[in-house]
Amino acid sequence: MNVRNSPKKVYLLHAAVIAGLFALNFILPEYHHGVLARVMVLAVFAMGYNILFGYSGLLSLGHAMFFSAGLYGAGLTVSHLGWGMAAGFAAGIVSGALLALVIGVLALRTTGVAFMIVTMMFAQVFYLLTLYFAEWTRGDEGFVLAQQARRIDLGDLHFNLTDPATRYMAALLLFSVVLLATLAIVRSAHGRVLVAIRENEERTRMLGYDTFANKLAAVVVSGVICAAAGAAYALLFGYIGSTFATVQYSILPLLWVLLGGAATTLGPIVGTLFMFYVVDITSGYTSAYLLIVGVALILLVLYFPKGILGTVRERWIRWLP
Amino acid sequence: MSFGPHLLLATLEGLVTSAVLALTALGLSLVFGVMRVVNVAHGEFFMLGAVLAWWIASLATGHPAIGFLLALVVSPLIVGAIALVAERLVLRRLDYNPEATIVATIGMLYIIQQLALTFYGPEARPVEAPFSYRILFPWFGYSGYKLSVIAFSAILLLATWFVLTRTRIGLVMRATQYDRETAQAFGIPVGRVYAGVFAMGAMLAAIAAVLIVPIQQAHYLMGLDPLLLSFIVVIIGGLGSLRGTVVAAVLIGLSDGIISVFFSPTLAKIIATMIVAMVLVFRPQGLFGTAAR
Numbered sequence: 001m002n003v004r005n006s007p008k009k010v011y012l013l014h015a016a017v018i019a020g021l022f023a024l025n026f027i028l029p030e031y032h033h034g035v036l037a038r039v040m041v042l043a044v045f046a047m048g049y050n051i052l053f054g055y056s057g058l059l060s061l062g063h064a065m066f067f068s069a070g071l072y073g074a075g076l077t078v079s080h081l082g083w084g085m086a087a088g089f090a091a092g093i094v095s096g097a098l099l100a101l102v103i104g105v106l107a108l109r110t111t112g113v114a115f116m117i118v119t120m121m122f123a124q125v126f127y128l129l130t131l132y133f134a135e136w137t138r139g140d141e142g143f144v145l146a147q148q149a150r151r152i153d154l155g156d157l158h159f160n161l162t163d164p165a166t167r168y169m170a171a172l173l174l175f176s177v178v179l180l181a182t183l184a185i186v187r188s189a190h191g192r193v194l195v196a197i198r199e200n201e202e203r204t205r206m207l208g209y210d211t212f213a214n215k216l217a218a219v220v221v222s223g224v225i226c227a228a229a230g231a232a233y234a235l236l237f238g239y240i241g242s243t244f245a246t247v248q249y250s251i252l253p254l255l256w257v258l259l260g261g262a263a264t265t266l267g268p269i270v271g272t273l274f275m276f277y278v279v280d281i282t283s284g285y286t287s288a289y290l291l292i293v294g295v296a297l298i299l300l301v302l303y304f305p306k307g308i309l310g311t312v313r314e315r316w317i318r319w320l321p
Numbered sequence: 322m323s324f325g326p327h328l329l330l331a332t333l334e335g336l337v338t339s340a341v342l343a344l345t346a347l348g349l350s351l352v353f354g355v356m357r358v359v360n361v362a363h364g365e366f367f368m369l370g371a372v373l374a375w376w377i378a379s380l381a382t383g384h385p386a387i388g389f390l391l392a393l394v395v396s397p398l399i400v401g402a403i404a405l406v407a408e409r410l411v412l413r414r415l416d417y418n419p420e421a422t423i424v425a426t427i428g429m430l431y432i433i434q435q436l437a438l439t440f441y442g443p444e445a446r447p448v449e450a451p452f453s454y455r456i457l458f459p460w461f462g463y464s465g466y467k468l469s470v471i472a473f474s475a476i477l478l479l480a481t482w483f484v485l486t487r488t489r490i491g492l493v494m495r496a497t498q499y500d501r502e503t504a505q506a507f508g509i510p511v512g513r514v515y516a517g518v519f520a521m522g523a524m525l526a527a528i529a530a531v532l533i534v535p536i537q538q539a540h541y542l543m544g545l546d547p548l549l550l551s552f553i554v555v556i557i558g559g560l561g562s563l564r565g566t567v568v569a570a571v572l573i574g575l576s577d578g579i580i581s582v583f584f585s586p587t588l589a590k591i592i593a594t595m596i597v598a599m600v601l602v603f604r605p606q607g608l609f610g611t612a613a614r
Contacts, residue, residue, distance in 0.1 A: 059420050059423070061423075106598075106599075106602050107602065109602050109603070110601060110602060110605060112419060113357075113359050113419050113423075114601055114605055116359070116420075116423060117359070117552060117556070117601060118598050118601050118602060121549075121552075121594050121595075121597060121598040121601070122598055124549065124594050125591055125594045125595050125598070128587055128590050128591045128594065129591060131587055132585070132587045132588060132591060247545075251427055254424065254427075258424065288435045288438070288439055289435075290431040290432075290434060290435040290438075291431065291432055291435035291436065291439075293428075293431050294427075294428040294429065294430065294431030294432035294433075294434075294435065295428065295432060296428070297424055297425065297427055297428030297431070298411055298425050298428035298429065298432075300424075301415060301421045301424045301425050301428075302411065302414055302415065302425070305421070
């Protein structure tokens with residue numbers, strides 16, 4: 001999709017975005033500083049979703065399970081087993097990877113509408129499991145990670161994840177790593193095959209590519225990124241609850257990606273940021289924020305299916321990856 | 322109470338669930354079968370039916386049966402009209418593209434749910450049953466209304482079957498389902514058939530909801546469970562197969578009723594959802610359906 005070889009501009013643009021977010025740490029007022037940290041973590045979730053939905057053309061309605069696999073993988077090991085931050089984060093990612101592998105092998109046997117329903121059903125099972133094992137997960141109510149547990153000690157260096165600036169930088173670090181990883185994947189041979197599968201799976205298979213293996217890899221990569229977002233969310237914001245496993249959290253990344261522009265590397269952050277502020281501003285006037293989500297979804301598919309950056313790419317900046 | 326009567330009670334409860342579920346799932350199945358649209362907002366049409374039933378019944382005075390019967394007629398009509406508008410304004414413009422319509426119906430789900438919360442509120446409210454006759458078994462008394470729900474829904478299912486297989490409307494619908502382009506070439510107004518089917522699917526869900534309100538209270542979040550259960554029924558029963566849908570609804574309703582009496586309802590849901598996901602993975606045509614063309 002129009003990824004012409006202008007790598008210099010592409011890398012400059014991404015570096016500029018990361019540098020801009022870094023600079024915002026020092027100038028944003030407290031409230032917006034906190035919002036942006038949260039938005040960056042949620043944008044990682046959306047970027048993971050984008051790998052599968054945007055680039056591979058697989059519409060999943062169950063990505064909340066990967067996010068919450070990371071959330072619970074990190075939260076439960078830290079709170080019940082007393083693991084450190086790094087080990088907890090790794091546990092979250094590993095649980096996401098394993099879950100994505102199993103779900104991928106099963107769900108990829110289906111296509112189209114059946115794929116959406118199957119992923120939704122598996123996510124529902126995951127959600128119900130978090131309720132069923134309420135002894136450990138505390139179900140709907142959720143649990144909070146103790147403040148003193150959320151520290152990283154590296155020799156003489158001490159990082160306190162409850163401190164806003166540290167939290168912002170941790171979120172930015174994760175965001176930058178995932179953004180650059182997404183860019184690398186998209187520009188790699190594997191990324192091109194994924195786009196080819198999205199455009200025409202039969203033809204890609206005829207050309208000799210193993211479409212199942214490529215799609216499975218996409219599901220796992222997507223699951224790992226979403227789990228990383230979930231794990232980071234648990235460690236940075238300290239709250240773990242089954243709300244994050246509900247269908248709504250499978251729909252939100254879809255909305256953010258659609259809004260920002262599917263199959264654009266920067267679309268997810270644009271969409272997440274935009275939607276977060278739309279909800280934030282309107283919630284000053286009305287509590288009916290779901291109404292806005294609903295209207296936004298319908299208007300997007302009706303009039304604006306390419307999203308913000310998708311439209312920008314189509315009209316003006318053809319080299320946008 | 323010993324095991325036998327306990328099982329009888331569970332079976333009766335399961336049959337009531339099955340009856341309502343069959344109607345709801347039939348609506349979903351029709352919409353998917355004919356239009357190839359996965360209507361995620363189907364559960365919200367169900368909820369809307371229940372909420373409107375409460376509103377209409379609260380306006381009527383006199384004997385509770387008057388309010389209930391009024392609701393049974395008016396509420397599905399309003400829901401059908403809303404569905405018709407949604408179909409014309411949104412789904413038709415998307416040209417019934419499967420993925421776009423899913424996203425759009427998710428949007429409708431949120432809109433309807435939020436509007437219900439805003440105008441109806443977060444409370445759960447009951448509608449009084451039209452009659453309160455109790456049938457006395459040797460071991461326990463059972464609500465006559467619940468048994469009448471089973472009977473009414475059976476009649477409605479038979480009527481739908483009759484319309485689909487024995488009338489011209491049904492013929493037109495089946496032709497559209499079988500091959501949209503050819504049907505259009507033969508002069509069938511496919512667009513109007515689609516609109517009608519979408520409204521009819523929503524109305525079936527609304528009727529099911531009106532029937533259940535005297536048993537289960539109306540609440541703005543009540544749509545999610547019927548939606549998931551209807552998906553399950555439609556998948557197990559095989560798409561577009563009326564008989565499969567009814568058999569699957571009875572199967573799911575009974576097992577749901579019986580399992581939840583003896584085990585934790587959450588565990589029952591986990592097992593049921595898991596089984597269905599596996600059916601969809603390994604036998605996508607459903608247990609009773611035939612292979613896709």
